[in-house]
Amino acid sequence: MTTQGAPALPAIEVRGLTKFYGQHRVLEDIDLQVRPGEVYALTGPNGTGKTTLIRTITGLAFPNAGQVRLMGCDVHSDGARARAHLGAVVEAPAKFYPQFTGTQNLQIHANLAAMAPGSKKVGRDRLREVLALLELTRMGDRKVQEYSLGQRQRLGVASAILTEPKVLILDEPTSGLDPLGIGLIHRIVTSLATGGCAVILSTHHLREIATYAHTVGILTGGRLVDTVDLRARQAAYRFRVDDPLGAAQALEGLPFVRKVSTRTPYAIAHLGGESRVPDALAHLSAGGIRVFEASPDHFDLYEYYRERVEHA
Numbered sequence: 010m011t012t013q014g015a016p017a018l019p020a021i022e023v024r025g026l027t028k029f030y031g032q033h034r035v036l037e038d039i040d041l042q043v044r045p046g047e048v049y050a051l052t053g054p055n056g057t058g059k060t061t062l063i064r065t066i067t068g069l070a071f072p073n074a075g076q077v078r079l080m081g082c083d084v085h086s087d088g089a090r091a092r093a094h095l096g097a098v099v100e101a102p103a104k105f106y107p108q109f110t111g112t113q114n115l116q117i118h119a120n121l122a123a124m125a126p127g128s129k130k131v132g133r134d135r136l137r138e139v140l141a142l143l144e145l146t147r148m149g150d151r152k153v154q155e156y157s158l159g160q161r162q163r164l165g166v167a168s169a170i171l172t173e174p175k176v177l178i179l180d181e182p183t184s185g186l187d188p189l190g191i192g193l194i195h196r197i198v199t200s201l202a203t204g205g206c207a208v209i210l211s212t213h214h215l216r217e218i219a220t221y222a223h224t225v226g227i228l229t230g231g232r233l234v235d236t237v238d239l240r241a242r243q244a245a246y247r248f249r250v251d252d253p254l255g256a257a258q259a260l261e262g263l264p265f266v267r268k269v270s271t272r273t274p275y276a277i278a279h280l281g282g283e284s285r286v287p288d289a290l291a292h293l294s295a296g297g298i299r300v301f302e303a304s305p306d307h308f309d310l311y312e313y314y315r316e317r318v319e320h321a
C-alpha cells in the first residue's frame with residue numbers, strides 16, 4: 010500500500026449506497042474506499058448484505074441510491090470501462106461450463122475479457138501460469154464436472170486474476186477450501202495487493218483475515234457499523250506496571266507514541282514499532298514507574314467483532 014507522499018486515489022469508491030429488495034432495505038448508506046494495494050475484508054453475520062454489497066459493487070445489481078466507482082469509472086453508468094479493471098468471483102463457487110475443461114473455461118473467460126475496452130490479450134502462458142498458481146496444473150485438462158468443490162473454488166480465483174486486474178473482488182473465496190487451500194488463496198491475495206491491486210473479499214474467517222487484511226469492514230443489518238484499521242491496532246504494546254494511569258501519563262505526548270490507554274494492570278501504547286519499546290521503557294523508568302512485563306498487545310479481531318455485532 011502507498012504510505013509515502015500523497016495517498017493514492019481510491020481504486021474502489023462506494024458512496025451512499027442504499028439498496029432495497031421490495032420493501033426490505035438490505036443496504037443502508039454504505040460508504041467505503043479501498044486504495045491500490047489494500048486488502049479490505051468485509052464481514053458480518055449471515056444475511057446482513059455482504060453478497061448484495063459485492064453484487065452491487067461489481068455492477069451485477071443496481072442500487073436505489075449511491076454510486077460505485079472502480080478506478081474512477083462508474084460501474085453502473087460506465088460498466089464496460091469500469092469492469093475492464095475488475096476480476097471477481099461473485100458467486101462461490103464460480104459458474105463454469107461443466108462439460109469443458111478448466112483450461113477451456115479459462116480460455117472462454119479470456120476471450121470474453123478481451124472484448125472489454127482497453128483490455129490486453131491473455132496468452133496461453135498466462136493460462137498455464139494461473140493454473141499453476143492455484144495448484145490446478147494437473148486438473149487443467151479435466152472437465153469441470155469432475156472438479157471437487159475446492160478445486161472449482163480455486164478455478165474461480167484463477168479466472169478472477171487471469172487478466173491481472175487492478176481491482177479484485179471475491180465473495181467468500183475460501184469457503185469449502187481445506188486449510189492449505191485457504192493459505193494458498195491468502196498468499197495469492199497478499200502478493201496481488203503487494204503488486205498494487207485493490208482487493209475486497211467477504212469472509213467469516215476472522216482469525217485468518219486478521220493476519221493479512223489491512224482493513225476490516227463489519228456489516229450488520231445492512232449498515233457498515235465499523236471499519237477497523239488492522240495495522241494501526243497491531244502496532245500496540247502493553248506494559249504491566251504498578252501504576253497504569255501514571256504510566257499512561259509518562260508515555261502520553263512522547264513523539265513516537267500515537268495513542269495511550271489503560272487496561273489495569275496494563276498501560277497500552279501505540280508505538281511507531283518494536284524498536285520504540287526500549288525508549289518507552291526508559292521513559293517509564295525515569296517517571297518512577299515499575300514495569301513487570303512488556304509485550305505486543307495482540308488485537309483479537311474475533312472478540313472485537315463479537316462485541317461490535319452484539320452491541321450494533
Ligand SMILES: Nc1ncnc2c1ncn2[C@@H]1O[C@H](COP(=O)(O)OP(=O)(O)OP(=O)(O)O)[C@@H](O)[C@H]1O
Pocket residue numbers: 030035053054055056057058059060061062
Ligand atoms: N434476490 C433477492 N431478493 C430478495 N431478497 C434478497 C435477494 N437476495 C438477498 N436477499 C435478502 O437480502 C438480505 C441480505 O442477503 P445477502 O445474501 O446479501 O447476505 P450475506 O451477508 O451475503 O449472507 P451470508 O453470510 O449468509 O452469505 C437477506 O435478508 C436476503 O434474504
